[in-house]
Amino acid sequence: ATTKTKIGDFEFENCFMNAAGVYCYDKNELEQVINSQAGTFVTKTATLQSRPGNPEPRYHDTNLGSINSMGLPNLGFDYYLEYLLELQKTHPDRTFFFSLVGMSTEDTHALLKKVQESDFKGITELNLSCPNVPGKPQIAYDLETTEKLLTDIFSYFKKPLGVKLPPYFDIVHFDQAAAVFNKFPLTFINCINSIGNGLVIEDESVVIKPKNGFGGIGGEYIKPTALANVHAFYKRLNPSIKIIGTGGVLTGQDAFEHILCGASMVQIGTTLHKEGPSAFERITNELKAIMDKKGYKTIEDFRGKLKYL
Numbered sequence: 001a002t003t004k005t006k007i008g009d010f011e012f013e014n015c016f017m018n019a020a021g022v023y024c025y026d027k028n029e030l031e032q033v034i035n036s037q038a039g040t041f042v043t044k045t046a047t048l049q050s051r052p053g054n055p056e057p058r059y060h061d062t063n064l065g066s067i068n069s070m071g072l073p074n075l076g077f078d079y080y081l082e083y084l085l086e087l088q089k090t091h092p093d094r095t096f097f098f099s100l101v102g103m104s105t106e107d108t109h110a111l112l113k114k115v116q117e118s119d120f121k122g123i124t125e126l127n128l129s130c131p132n133v134p135g136k137p138q139i140a141y142d143l144e145t146t147e148k149l150l151t152d153i154f155s156y157f158k159k160p161l162g163v164k165l166p167p168y169f170d171i172v173h174f175d176q177a178a179a180v181f182n183k184f185p186l187t188f189i190n191c192i193n194s195i196g197n198g199l200v201i202e203d204e205s206v207v208i209k210p211k212n213g214f215g216g217i218g219g220e221y222i223k224p225t226a227l228a229n230v231h232a233f234y235k236r237l238n239p240s241i242k243i244i245g246t247g248g249v250l251t252g253q254d255a256f257e258h259i260l261c262g263a264s265m266v267q268i269g270t271t272l273h274k275e276g277p278s279a280f281e282r283i284t285n286e287l288k289a290i291m292d293k294k295g296y297k298t299i300e301d302f303r304g305k306l307k308y309l
Ligand SMILES: O=C(O)c1[nH]c(=O)[nH]c(=O)c1I
Pocket: 021, 045, 068, 069, 070, 071, 072, 073, 127, 129, 130, 131, 132, 133, 193, 194, 216
């Protein structure tokens, strides 16, 4: 079996990649993902200026997953763009993802205009769902603002663009959000970001410093919500808008379920943070074994084919 996949006009040898925020802060981390079995990588979400992020401890692993309130620490847009342009020379046959968001609407447009005017040939992931910048709501929970932002963006941005979404929890919100996204030539949507503002307690204390311990939840806790968002949008979106599935992937079986729900690419966050880049080889082999046992040759043989009772 092969786990190769396609997003927009781009082919990837493997349908696995990191989730933004994990193993993607600097060239050293990104190099490790390039040299792993991952099909591609996405950068840490970049802002116009570099940011130190929230006070530590700001990330904590638990038996069932993770909690984080990083606060968008990153080396700044220019650092990642420069590296991505260098990779276009050293790895001309590969396509990478550039995650970004402005700290204001003006900044978001400034960032995307810089990408549009640059020689970047990869795919841009606009993060509409960072849950950890105090005072900043998750953009994608405000569908009116999201529609206005995308309308303005697509008036000048002509390169491949997708959006990173927070989880939605109401069928009516799936309907309303899908109706907005279907208005735009999006290359993909990525479901889901961490489940915002959970709380993890050990003994009598929170485990992270920012926001009195409130942070985005990842890992095993979130797979049912991730799968529901992948499948809800798969059923509602124009087939030209691909789905990236993120959330709760520990094994090949979890990845199989994301693809069954309609995902064309699967991102790994918490598991990658815990296990390191060798997780890509393990999970790829586990998925291939499942496909071989079931007689599926490519992921298109079962993508989106979730059975109902
Ligand atoms: O706190 C973060 O940096 C962060 N953490 C997340 O869990 N998701 C995000 O999109 C971001 I931008």
